[in-house]
Amino acid sequence: MKETKKYSPEELRYLSLLAKQFPTVQAAGTEIINLQAIMNLPKACEHFISDVHGEHEAFLHILNSCSGAVRERIDEMFGNTLSMEDRDQLATLIYYPKEKLKLILPTVKYRDEWYRITLHRLVELCRSVSSRHSRSNVRKSIPQDYAYIIDELLHTHNEEADKHDYFENIISTVIEIDQAGKLIEALATVIKRMSVDHLHLVGDIFDRGPRADIIMDALMNYHSVDVQWGNHDILWMGAASGSRTLVATVVSNSIHYNNLEVIETGYGISLRPLSVFANEVYKDCDVSCFKVKLTGDDKELYTEKDKLLSARMHKAITVILFKLEGQKILRHPEYGMEDRLLLDKIDYENKCITIDGVTWPLKDTDFPTVDPKDPYALTPEEDAVINQLTSAFMHSEKLQKHVRFLYSKGSIYKIYNGNLLFHGCIPLTPEGELLTFRLGGKERKGKEFFDYADQAARQAYYFKPESPEKQLGMDFLWFLWAGRNSPIFGKDRMTTFERRLIEDEAAWSEPKNAYYKLYQNKEVCEFLLKEFGLTDEHSLIINGHVPVKTKKGESPIKGGGKLIVIDGGFCKAYQPTSGIAGYTLISNSYYYRIVSHQPFAGREKAIRENIDIDSTPYIFDRADRRLRISDTDIGRDLKAQADDLKALLQAYHDGVVKEDHGKA
Numbered sequence: 123m124k125e126t127k128k129y130s131p132e133e134l135r136y137l138s139l140l141a142k143q144f145p146t147v148q149a150a151g152t153e154i155i156n157l158q159a160i161m162n163l164p165k166a167c168e169h170f171i172s173d174v175h176g177e178h179e180a181f182l183h184i185l186n187s188c189s190g191a192v193r194e195r196i197d198e199m200f201g202n203t204l205s206m207e208d209r210d211q212l213a214t215l216i217y218y219p220k221e222k223l224k225l226i227l228p229t230v231k232y233r234d235e236w237y238r239i240t241l242h243r244l245v246e247l248c249r250s251v252s253s254r255h256s257r258s259n260v261r262k263s264i265p266q267d268y269a270y271i272i273d274e275l276l277h278t279h280n281e282e283a284d285k286h287d288y289f290e291n292i293i294s295t296v297i298e299i300d301q302a303g304k305l306i307e308a309l310a311t312v313i314k315r316m317s318v319d320h321l322h323l324v325g326d327i328f329d330r331g332p333r334a335d336i337i338m339d340a341l342m343n344y345h346s347v348d349v350q351w352g353n354h355d356i357l358w359m360g361a362a363s364g365s366r367t368l369v370a371t372v373v374s375n376s377i378h379y380n381n382l383e384v385i386e387t388g389y390g391i392s393l394r395p396l397s398v399f400a401n402e403v404y405k406d407c408d409v410s411c412f413k414v415k416l417t418g419d420d421k422e423l424y425t426e427k428d429k430l431l432s433a434r435m436h437k438a439i440t441v442i443l444f445k446l447e448g449q450k451i452l453r454h455p456e457y458g459m460e461d462r463l464l465l466d467k468i469d470y471e472n473k474c475i476t477i478d479g480v481t482w483p484l485k486d487t488d489f490p491t492v493d494p495k496d497p498y499a500l501t502p503e504e505d506a507v508i509n510q511l512t513s514a515f516m517h518s519e520k521l522q523k524h525v526r527f528l529y530s531k532g533s534i535y536k537i538y539n540g541n542l543l544f545h546g547c548i549p550l551t552p553e554g555e556l557l558t559f560r561l562g563g564k565e566r567k568g569k570e571f572f573d574y575a576d577q578a579a580r581q582a583y584y585f586k587p588e589s590p591e592k593q594l595g596m597d598f599l600w601f602l603w604a605g606r607n608s609p610i611f612g613k614d615r616m617t618t619f620e621r622r623l624i625e626d627e628a629a630w631s632e633p634k635n636a637y638y639k640l641y642q643n644k645e646v647c648e649f650l651l652k653e654f655g656l657t658d659e660h661s662l663i664i665n666g667h668v669p670v671k672t673k674k675g676e677s678p679i680k681g682g683g684k685l686i687v688i689d690g691g692f693c694k695a696y697q698p699t700s701g702i703a704g705y706t707l708i709s710n711s712y713y714y715r716i717v718s719h720q721p722f723a724g725r726e727k728a729i730r731e732n733i734d735i736d737s738t739p740y741i742f743d744r745a746d747r748r749l750r751i752s753d754t755d756i757g758r759d760l761k762a763q764a765d766d767l768k769a770l771l772q773a774y775h776d777g778v779v780k781e782d783h784g785k786a
Contacts, residue, residue: 126776137773140766145782147774150767157764161757164254164711165749166319167191168538170686171706172545172666174323175354175693176331176384180703180722182340183735186217188317189706189717190737195251195317200243210732212243219310221729223303237302241293244309245275251316252276254711263315263345268308271296315345322538324666325352325545325610328384329375330693334358335388338524341531349532352545352667353603353610356579360599361515362525363582363592367450367600369512370443377436379695380414389518395510397431399503400438403490409433411486411622412440441489442508444619447604448498450597456560459606464619465497475624482624529583534576534609539709539754540658544572546610546667547637548650554640556653557607561598568653572609575602607635612667638668644682651684660743662686662714664707673701678716679742690718697721703735711750714743 129137144150169189174181187193193213200209215222230236252260257277264272271292278289296305321344328334341347351359357375360368373393376382385391414432416424424432444465451459467475473487491501500508515521535544548568549557556567566574579602582595602608604616614633621630640646641663651661663681666689670678678687688707691700703721707714720736727733751757773779 126778127772129773129776129778133769134773134778136766137770137779140770141773141779141782144767144770145784147771147781150770150774154764154767154771157760157767160256161750161752161760161764163256163751165539165709165751165754166756167317167708167710168320168322169318169706169708170322170324170543170664170688171692171704172324173326173352173669173689173692173696174331174337174704175326175329175696176334176337176381177692177694177722178331178333178336178340179725180692180719180735181337183217183722183725183728184704184706184719185321185340185344186314187213187734188314189708189719190735190739191317191708192216192313193734195247199247199250207732210734212240213734214729214732215240215306216244216247216310216313218725218729219307223306225730227303234297237297237306238293240306241296241302241309244306244313248272248309248313248316249276251313255316260312260316263312265308265311268305271305272308272312320346320348322536322543322664323347323349324543324664324688325350326354326666326689327352328358329354330379330381330695332381332383333388334384335520335524338527342524342527347531348536348538349528350536350543350545351528351532351534351579351610353608355528355532356599356602356610358521359525359528359579360582360596360603361512362518362521363596363599364512364516364587365582365596365599366508366512367443367446368596368603369515370439370446370508371603372515373511374436374439374443377414377432377439378412380416380432389515389521391511391514391518391521393435393511395507396435396439399507400434401431403503404434404438407434407437407488407490408486409437412437438504438507440618440622441491442500442504445492445498445500445504446508447600450600452498454597454601457601457605462615463498465492466494468492468494468497470494477620477629480629482620482626482629484623485625486623525583529580534572534579535654537654537656540656540661541664541709542651542654542656542661543664544609545665546608547612547635547641547665548572548653549607549609549612550636550640550646552636554636554643554646554649557635559607561601568650569655575609610667612637634668641680641685644684647681647684660745664688669696669700670705671699671701672718678705683743686714686716688716694721706737708739711748712745713741715739715741 144153171184196209196213204212227233260276261269261273275289275292278285296302323341327337349355357368357371361372373385373396376385382393386393409430412433414429414436448463448465451457451463461478464475464477467477468484468487469475470487474481474483491504493499535542551557558565558567559571562574562578578595578598581591582599585592585595602610604611606614612635617630617632647663650663651657663685665687668687669689669691670676670687672690678690680687686707688705690702690705691697692704697703702718704719706717706719708717717737717739722735723733752761770779774781
């Protein structure tokens with residue numbers, strides 16, 4: 123007779139709890155079969171995007187087109203039966219169904235026929251993209267109002283004689299009761315949902331582009347996403363947490379790049395306190411160094427009076443920023459940034475400043491609120507202005523909702539399916555060793571420092587207002603934004619002062635961390651992956667932050683294929699540098715490929731003229747075999763669940779846990 127297994131009290135307690143969910147042998151067995159079936163499905167499709175920088179129209183189009191995957195599938199399925207024009211229209215209909223229907227229907231002579239043909243095509247396309255998913259997963263992705271209809275259409279093949287009439291009757295009835303448009307919208311939703319399983323946003327949602335808040339709304343409604351915080355995300359997270367320094371930085375940057383729409387329209391934050399203060403205090407000052415950057419049509423939209431007010435506001439908030447940054451550096455000598463204390467180095471008599479032993483002439487020394495004897499002290503009026511602005515950021519309901527999402531879905535780094543994702547860099551010495559930081563009373567480097575940084579970033583938002591812990595967290599967020607060799611800034615210094623006030627560009631130098639040279643070396647990349655516990659030969663480092671100069675022949679693939687930089691210049695301001703308008707890295711069950719995108723013509727033109735983003739794919743790594751869900755992180759979790767259920771089955775067979783057919 124087989125000896126019964128010995129069970130520890132902890133095992134019995136756990137198995138008894140599991141038995142409440144699966145109270146019989148049949149229930150546990152059925153779930154094991156289900157889990158095993160899921161693990162044998164193809165690996166889910168992941169998309170990686172970074173540095174979208176507020177370019178909401180281009181980003182939403184990439185999201186709707188699934189980085190070109192939808193159009194690619196249309197061409198595969200209908201390339202021999204539909205003209206290019208018809209395929210263009212079908213793709214646009216899927217991307218923007220509601221808007222495109224309004225344009226198409228008035229031009230259609232035989233509307234019912236058009237509906238019938240279009241629904242057939244969409245069902246066929248939907249069936250194709252959902253084929254690698256479980257039926258349960260597909261059902262969950264279908265809008266509730268059309269769940270039954272779409273499920274029936276997907277799993278009823280009208281080419282079968284006995285099913286043909288049934289299939290066609292569903293389509294006819296939908297058209298007859300005037301629900302065809304809504305069904306088209308629902309099918310388009312499923313096609314897009316089934317084309318991409320998970321999105322990784324590898325940092326920098328905010329700044330430069332017009333409406334980061336619209337991007338955040340889209341991410342919050344996306345079915346599966348994670349975010350690795352970029353330096354510009356940290357900036358807004360700190361402002362929302364109540365950091366006066368980071369509020370000043372957000373406002374200064376937004377004014378400088380004439381990008382106030384996201385602050386005022388997106389988040390409903392008024393800058394009136396600053397404008398009133400600036401017009402009073404700086405009305406007789408030289409503000410020529412603080413002119414706002416205007417491009418294209420913007421130059422014609424603003425009067426000279428508008429430009430003057432903007433320059434005054436820019437100078438006023440920038441001076442406040444310099445003071446607040448100085449206070450942080452003085453408060454934290456462990457940051458090692460004393461050389462960035464510059465207000466006290468100004469020689470007002472000779473209109474110059476000495477930095478690192480080099481004396482530079484200054485274009486402007488007219489700072490009415492700076493006391494040379496105490497240069498980092500705010501005046502009472504400046505204190506009131508920055509307090510009002512900070513309160514507005516903290517009380518913007520929409521901004522707070524977005525930042526809570528960034529904290530819940532985001533992190534400094536993420537390990538996912540054997541890859542290491544982060545925005546900036548892993549700080550290194552020139553010799554290729556991990557750079558050590560002495561912060562929080564302890565020396566930290568590599569993964570330990572990243573874990574500390576993640577915890578400190580959360581401390582800034584979640585600890586009690588006015589508490590020392592919250593203040594330390596907010597100060598650390600500023601360090602992440604601009605600190606020497608910060609892992610998401612990755613430079614020796616941020617030379618905002620020099621760029622505004624010194625003519626000679628030699629003073630603007632911002633040396634990058636050694637990481638950005640050493641990551642060309644495969645052995646260095648493998649060393650960094652190992653630091654984070656990744657030793658598989660297929661593991662990759664994926665980061666953004668520094669635009670790849672594609673037009674100069676630079677490749678996004680570094681370190682012998684071990685590292686991918688996916689900043690391709692989504693933001694229009696960076697496109698002259700990169701030569702393209704963004705990358706998407708795609709990982710599926712067969713390969714990794716990187717897709718480069720050309721500039722987007724605009725949402726309205728895309729809908730009206732069926733203009734897509736021109737995208738060029740490049741496959742750079744093929745799997746030896748088709749990967750299954752069992753090869754992924756989710757698969758490992760499912761296997762653990764299946765193993766637990768097998769242990770429960772054994773416990774049922776051994777009689778140490780009793781079945782409960784009353785709950786079955």
